Each structure stands twice: as C-alpha cells, then as structure tokens.
Amino acid sequence: MYSLVTHLHAFVREIRPTVEEWRVGIEFVTALGHLTTVDHNEVILVSDTWGVSTLVDMINRSSDGATESALLGPFWKEGAPFLPLGASIAHDGTAGTSVLVSERVCDRNGAGIADAVIDVWQTDDSGFYENQYPETSGNLRGRFKADGDGRYVFRTIKPVSYPMPAHGPVGMLTLRQKRSIYRPTHLHAMISAPGYHTLVTQIFSPDDPYLDKDVTFSVVQGLIGSYETAPSHLDRDEIIQFDFTLAEGISILPDAPIG
Amino acid sequence: MYSLVTHLHAFVREIRPTVEEWRVGIEFVTALGHLTTVDHNEVILVSDTWGVSTLVDMINRSSDGATESALLGPFWKEGAPFLPLGASIAHDGTAGTSVLVSERVCDRNGAGIADAVIDVWQTDDSGFYENQYPETSGNLRGRFKADGDGRYVFRTIKPVSYPMPAHGPVGMLTLRQKRSIYRPTHLHAMISAPGYHTLVTQIFSPDDPYLDKDVTFSVVQGLIGSYETAPSHLDRDEIIQFDFTLAEGISILPDAPIG
Numbered sequence: 001m002y003s004l005v006t007h008l009h010a011f012v013r014e015i016r017p018t019v020e021e022w023r024v025g026i027e028f029v030t031a032l033g034h035l036t037t038v039d040h041n042e043v044i045l046v047s048d049t050w051g052v053s054t055l056v057d058m059i060n061r062s063s064d065g066a067t068e069s070a071l072l073g074p075f076w077k078e079g080a081p082f083l084p085l086g087a088s089i090a091h092d093g094t095a096g097t098s099v100l101v102s103e104r105v106c107d108r109n110g111a112g113i114a115d116a117v118i119d120v121w122q123t124d125d126s127g128f129y130e131n132q133y134p135e136t137s138g139n140l141r142g143r144f145k146a147d148g149d150g151r152y153v154f155r156t157i158k159p160v161s162y163p164m165p166a167h168g169p170v171g172m173l174t175l176r177q178k179r180s181i182y183r184p185t186h187l188h189a190m191i192s193a194p195g196y197h198t199l200v201t202q203i204f205s206p207d208d209p210y211l212d213k214d215v216t217f218s219v220v221q222g223l224i225g226s227y228e229t230a231p232s233h234l235d236r237d238e239i240i241q242f243d244f245t246l247a248e249g250i251s252i253l254p255d256a257p258i259g
Numbered sequence: 260m261y262s263l264v265t266h267l268h269a270f271v272r273e274i275r276p277t278v279e280e281w282r283v284g285i286e287f288v289t290a291l292g293h294l295t296t297v298d299h300n301e302v303i304l305v306s307d308t309w310g311v312s313t314l315v316d317m318i319n320r321s322s323d324g325a326t327e328s329a330l331l332g333p334f335w336k337e338g339a340p341f342l343p344l345g346a347s348i349a350h351d352g353t354a355g356t357s358v359l360v361s362e363r364v365c366d367r368n369g370a371g372i373a374d375a376v377i378d379v380w381q382t383d384d385s386g387f388y389e390n391q392y393p394e395t396s397g398n399l400r401g402r403f404k405a406d407g408d409g410r411y412v413f414r415t416i417k418p419v420s421y422p423m424p425a426h427g428p429v430g431m432l433t434l435r436q437k438r439s440i441y442r443p444t445h446l447h448a449m450i451s452a453p454g455y456h457t458l459v460t461q462i463f464s465p466d467d468p469y470l471d472k473d474v475t476f477s478v479v480q481g482l483i484g485s486y487e488t489a490p491s492h493l494d495r496d497e498i499i500q501f502d503f504t505l506a507e508g509i510s511i512l513p514d515a516p517i518g
Binding site for chain 1: 275291
C-alpha cells in the first residue's frame with residue numbers, strides 16, 4: 001500500500017488533474033468493473049494494453065537461457081485432447097494456410113527432454129478461438145507428447161492477427177491514443193515436463209504487420225518463429241521449426257490465466 | 260498516459276507481484292466497479308481513502324490566505340431552502356448537542372462580504388445525512404444569506420463522527436490495514452458570493468477522537484473550529500465562531516461532487 005499510494009500520488013501531482021478529469025478517471029475505473037463478466041474481463045484488458053500483464057509475466061517467468069515467456073491469454077483450456085505426433089489440430093475442412101510445426105523441446109544445455117508435453121492453441125483463419133463461438137468445437141487446440149529425444153511435430157493452419165475486444169472504455173482509449181488495437185499472428189504454446197518450469201509462450205510470425213505494435217507488448221525477438229515455404233514433398237504451405245528450451249524448476253499448470 | 264504508465268510500471272517493478280497478487284489486484288478493481296451504483300460509489304471511496312480525492316482538491320482549490328477547502332462529499336444537495344439568519348437547520352425534536360454557529364464571511368483583507376450565501380449540511384446525532392434514509396426529510400441542511408457586513412448566525416445540533424461505508428473491498432482493505440474507518444465530526448459548508456471563488460469546506464471539532472486519523476485525510480489545522488460551552492443566556496449547549504475567508508475568483512457551483 002505504501003508503494004501504491006506513493007506512486008499514485010506522484011502521478012496525480014505530476015498531471016495536476018482538474019476535478020472534471022478526476023471524475024473521468026473515476027468513471028473509467030467504474031466502467032472497467034461494470035463491463036467485466038464471466039465472458040469478458042475489461043480489467044485484464046486494461047492491464048494488457050498498458051503493458052502491466054507482460055511486465056508481471058516478465059517479473060515472474062523469465063529464466064536465463066530458457067525460451068522467453070508470453071501471456072497465457074484468456075483462451076487456454078485445461079485438458080485439451082492428446083493427439084499423436086504428426087496429427088493436425090485443425091479439424092478437416094478448416095480454412096487457412098497449412099503449416100507443419102516441428103523441432104525439439106530441450107533443456108538449457110541443448111539436451112532433448114523426453115516425453116515433454118506441448119499444449120498448443122490458436123485462432124482460426126478468421127481470428128477467432130474456438131471458445132469464442134456460441135458452440136465450442138475444440139478445433140485448433142491439442143496436446144502432443146514429444147518423443148524420447150524431445151522431438152515433436154504437428155500440423156495446423158497458420159493463425160492470423162486479430163483486434164482486441166474494443167467495445168469498451170479500454171478500446172476507446174486505445175483508439176484515441178492512435179494505437180493499433182491488433183495482436184499480431186501468434187501460436188500459443190504451453191510446454192511442460194517433470195523437473196522443468198512450465199513454459200507459457202507464444203510464437204509470432206516474422207511477416208506480420210503488427211509485430212512491432214502488439215497491443216499487449218508480448219513480442220520479443222526470440223519468439224518470432226521462422227515460417228518458411230514448405231518443401232514440395234510435404235502436404236503443407238509453410239513450415240516452422242521452433243525449439244522450446246525449458247529451465248529446471250517445478251512443473252505446474254498456471255493456476256490462473258494472465259492477460 | 261505517459262505519466263500514468265510510467266508511475267504504474269514503477270509501482271509494479273518495485274513490488275514485483277506474483278501472478279496471484281496481480282490477479283487479486285484485477286479482482287479488486289473489478290469489485291470497485293461492480294459495487295458502484297447510483298446510490299453508492301466504491302471507486303470514489305477508494306480515491307477518498309487513498310488520499311487521492313483530497314490531493315486533487317488541494318491541487319484545484321487552495322488559495323493563499325483563504326479558508327482551506329475540503330471534500331464536498333456525496334451528500335450535498337442543490338437547492339437547499341433559504342432560512343432567516345438565526346434559524347435552526349435542525350427540525351423540531353432533533354436529538355443532539357445544541358449549537359449556535361456564527362461569525363463572518365470576509366475577503367482576504369478581512370472586509371465582510373455582504374449577502375454571501377452559506378450553504379450547510381451535516382449528519383444527525385446518529386451519524387446519518389437525511390438523504391441516507393429511505394425517506395428524505397430535508398433535515399439538517401439549509402442556506403443563509405449573510406448580512407451587509409458578512410455576518411451570519413444559525414442554530415443546529417452538533418454533527419457526529421461516523422464510519423465510511425465498509426461493506427465492500429475498500430472497507431475490507433482499510434480494516435486489514437488496521438486503519439480507522441471513521442470520519443471525524445464535521446459540518447459541511449459551501450460559501451459563495453459574486454466575485455469570489457466558491458469555497459467548499461468542512462469545519463471539524465477539536466474534541467473528536469478521529470481528528471488525526473480521518474479516513475479521507477480532510478483535516479487541516481485551519482478547519483478545526485473552536486466549539487465552546489455556550490454562555491448561559493443562550494438556548495444552546497455549545498457555540499462555534501468561524502470566519503470563512505474567500506479568495507477573489509469566479510463563483511460557481513461545483514459541477515460534480517468530489518469525494
């Protein structure tokens with residue numbers, strides 16, 4: 001509380017708000033709460049768009065030499081189905097650029113981690129997660145178990161960039177700041193293995209126009225995957241090869257989504 | 260926004276919250292909004308109890324040599340009835356210590372301001388304002404016009420200290436901080452006259468046990484009135500003599516209550 005009030009008062013002393021400006025602030029905070037329901041969290045949205053969620057994530061999750069973390073986001077679901085290596089998380093007929101994702105889960109010395117679990121989820125080609133539709137389909141999410149050398153491979157379609165929910169005060173503020181409201185294309189991944197700190201991260205695409213203006217500030221260089229045109233013998237349009245490097249630690253599921 | 264985000268991030272970097280602590284913060288802000296209705300504003304309550312309302316008031320209202328301002332609070336009503344000088348704002352039969360309030364409205368040179376309007380409101384002896392009851396009575400509020408020398412006098416009962424609404428997250432937090440949740444005894448006053456900055460203030464009682472721990476941080480030395488035992492020829496228990504000193508400026512009603 002001492003730290004909070006000290007910084008809050010420093011802010012107020014710096015901007016010297018009028019009473020009317022103070023009232024707009026009161027109304028903004030009120031609207032954050034009023035708009036927050038089980039289906040939509042406007043308070044987390046303000047934390048995300050002001051960089052607080054990513055800052056808290058950085059404070060808690062980064063380990064030297066491990067793959068950098070990124071926000072879990074609101075769309076992860078516990079208990080996605082296990083699929084065999086090489087299978088597709090995209091149901092038959094799912095539109096989009098087809099992609100093969102592969103490579104290794106390894107420790108900080110580069111040794112493969114046998115049986116590591118890769119839990120992935122992403123948008124469809126319209127920018128929506130399956131749990132944003134009135135009827136959930138389970139499409140575009142799944143878990144894989146790496147082989148004895150930590151190798152993994154799965155098929156999917158390329159996710160696309162999408163705007164944050166902008167119907168509330170946070171959307172209005174972000175637009176009035178002339179900021180982009182988009183999240184760049186990203187594949188969510190949560191990697192776990194006994195004895196290793198669970199990694200929650202996102203893999204971005206190097207050709208995305210929103211890469212340098214992610215409204216949640218999640219993009220770091222190390223998380224930009226190299227999407228390449230697939231060799232002609234594969235049934236895919238593109239490939240990504242991405243190694244997930246885990247730090248030693250306690251493997252836990254996140255008890256609460258962040259961001 | 261630059262100032263806000265800079266100070267907010269400095270706070271987060273300083274306390275290094277866990278994800279669980281971050282989530283408690285998200286839920287706290289959500290609860291502020293959820294509890295705010297037309298009848299109760301939990302967001303203003305957090306602003307009041309963290310000293311922000313008083314800080315904004317100090318930034319906007321203080322003028323050297325004038326009586327210091329204090330929060331308007333949520334109980335002021337526009338258009339209170341005008342009463343003749345000497346009348347009582349307490350309806351017949353109102354319980355409490357009887358008080359005579361008097362003295363002058365003057366400018367910063369000590370000259371009386373003719374016809375200045377003194378608008379006063381306060382709690383009853385149980386600590387409630389009339390508009391907190393299911394049926395409003397208009398009791399314990401009224402306006403007076405000073406005479407040609409700026410002199411005023413009215414009768415009332417002594418207000419009492421009372422706890423802030425503590426049923427929500429702000430009350431719980433304040434109690435867990437081991438802070439008092441009380442506001443010390445105070446008489447609200449708004450003084451206006453053409454050509455002078457409207458003064459919104461509160462007069463405190465020197466014998467109040469919560470004077471040094473007002474949960475809204477409103478008490479300053481200059482606003483502690485001298486309640487004295489009334490001389491025997493008066494029909495009162497106590498008297499207060501308080502001069503209101505106004506600064507030159509534009510006389511306006513506050514467009515929005517603060518605190």
